Amino acid sequence: MKQSEIKEASNVELQEQLSESRKSYxxxxxxxxxxxxxxxxxxxxxxxxxxxxxxxxxxxxxQ
Structure with a gap:
């Protein structure tokens, strides 16, 4: 994911992406x-x- 995509995503989407990325890693x-x-x-x-x-x-x- 690019930084601009990360900034636009919601917290829920980021949590999902984080768990998916950790599993993939x-x-x-x-x-x-x-x-x-x-x-x-x-x-x-x-x-x-x-x-x-x-x-x-x-x-x-x-924040």
Whole structure:
């Protein structure tokens, strides 16, 4: 997800996206542990997407 899409999404949508992204990240990690991924950069991009969503949720809680 792009930062602009994250800012426009509601809290409920962000929570859903966060849980989905975490599951996807864990699946990628498991697959990578069994046999190397074709594109290991997917792990980094997924981890960063999770961080972006968590940052936006925290920012909204503080306000």
């Amino acid at each position: 864990s699946d990628l990690k498991m697959a990578h542990a069994i046999s190397p991924l074709e594109n290991p950069v997917q792990l980094r991009s997924q981890r960063r997407a999770i961080a972006r969503i968590e940052t936006e949720l925290t920012k909204r809680e503080v």
